[in-house]
Amino acid sequence: MPQIEVANTIAGMDIVAKRVDTAARQITELVALAMQDRMRILAPKGTLGNSTNPPGDLARSVDIEGPASPETGRWITRVGPTVIYARQREFGGHIRPKSPRRWLSPNLGALHRRPYGVHPPR
Numbered sequence: 001m002p003q004i005e006v007a008n009t010i011a012g013m014d015i016v017a018k019r020v021d022t023a024a025r026q027i028t029e030l031v032a033l034a035m036q037d038r039m040r041i042l043a044p045k046g047t048l049g050n051s052t053n054p055p056g057d058l059a060r061s062v063d064i065e066g067p068a069s070p071e072t073g074r075w076i077t078r079v080g081p082t083v084i085y086a087r088q089r090e091f092g093g094h095i096r097p098k099s100p101r102r103w104l105s106p107n108l109g110a111l112h113r114r115p116y117g118v119h120p121p122r
Contacts, residue, residue: 021073028067028075035079036062043081057083 043059058081066077 017073021069024073025067025069025075028077032064032067032077032079036064039079039081 039062040059043056043062045055045059048055061081061083062079063082064077064079067075068077069075
């Protein structure tokens with residue numbers, strides 16, 4: 001039976017692992033670019049005068065973050081618009097801040113956000 005050289009086998013497996021990791025990064029990047037292109041094509045185009053932003057600003061704002069590798073062998077990327085309130089700005093309309101409903105806690109004597117499903121006494 002032939003002898004297996006462990007050191008050479010481990011070195012060969014390390015080379016294969018690096019190649020697979022590089023390929024995974026490249027594939028992640030290609031998918032992100034394809035998603036960015038598709039999102040830019042499908043993004044709605046507003047009309048001039050709807051908002052302070054020019055028409056097509058939503059499509060132009062689609063950006064890629066990454067790819068990044070939080071751990072070996074795993075690559076992630078994020079694709080999406082960077083304009084704040086992008087859809088409202090593209091179509092016009094009101095942007096109103098959400099003010100949390102607050103109530104005075106009788107136990108703490110301080111102002112707190114109302115927990116989900118809990119209503120203040122009337």
